């Protein structure tokens with residue numbers, strides 16, 4: 001048996017659609033695997049009632065298939081599904097690391113990224129790697145068609161989760177298919193600023209680089225109370241606010257001593273819009289690890 005703790009992640013970070021991702025120090029899924037003749041799945045924990053145990057529909061089933069590693073897989077969900085915090089990716093990354101070890105496949109964490117991304121294709125229709133990459137490698141990651149780059153970083157964050165779920169599949173439908181040259185120039189500048197900020201563990205620079213006028217406004221429109229929550233977070237000291245992944249989670253970067261105020265301000269703003277929300281005061285964190 002192998003057991004792995006696999007972290008929540010936040011993808012896109014505004015300017016890095018389908019490329020940037022960051023691992024969060026909490027929450028996390030716990031994934032345990034035992035050899036078996038065929039794959040079976042058992043899910044407990046946050047939102048377990050909404051997660052299929054059929055291996056054809058669960059991200060970990062796709063990973064077991066891709067690694068040719070049938071197993072009984074237990075998932076204790078700490079990351080609520082359809083939250084924007086990489087719930088489906090946390091399980092996939094945890095299963096990939098655990099099954100790779102259980103079956104002695106000898107793959108590196110980088111090599112496990114496309115395998116874990118097979119799970120994302122099952123739930124969202126696209127094998128995007130921007131959540132599974134940080135879930136496996138930790139820190140800040142850039143996933144491109146050529147592979148994954150990652151760096152360690154230390155940035156304080158608040159992740160606020162309104163209760164109303166949004167599926168990644170639905171949220172991908174509202175993303176525009178074309179950009180203007182002006183939008184491209186602005187996006188390159190913001191994304192580069194964010195990457196430098198991550199390299200320097202500088203929350204102000206990361207916050208500035210989160211700005212995005214291409215994808216984020218379309219996703220934000222799906223989240224009741226987003227504008228008020230973002231304004232409240234900025235007033236409470238956040239350097240930058242964006243939609244986490246495909247939403248409804250909202251991610252704020254702020255100075256370490258402002259996290260409590262930013263979290264409270266966002267929860268209150270959502271409440272004023274009739275939305276119950278929970279906020280995690282967190283940091284960028286490490287990748288999946290054996291426990």
Ligand SMILES: Nc1ncnc2c1ncn2[C@@H]1O[C@H](COP(=O)(O)OP(=O)(O)OP(=O)(O)O)[C@@H](O)[C@H]1O
Pocket residue numbers: 009011050051052057058059060075080081082083084085086087088089091092123124131166167168169244245246247
């Ligand atoms: N192991 C799993 N953990 C969580 N969700 C899963 C899992 N396997 C399948 N799913 C399904 O995936 C969907 C949730 O994935 P989705 O990508 O929409 O949300 P997310 O992973 O929380 O968010 P995001 O990718 O935007 O950060 C739900 O429909 C859920 O039933």
Ligand SMILES: N[C@@H](CCO)C(=O)O
Pocket residue numbers: 011012017018019084086128130131168171172244245246
């Ligand atoms: N890049 C993906 C992440 C989903 O968490 C999207 O925004 O659709």
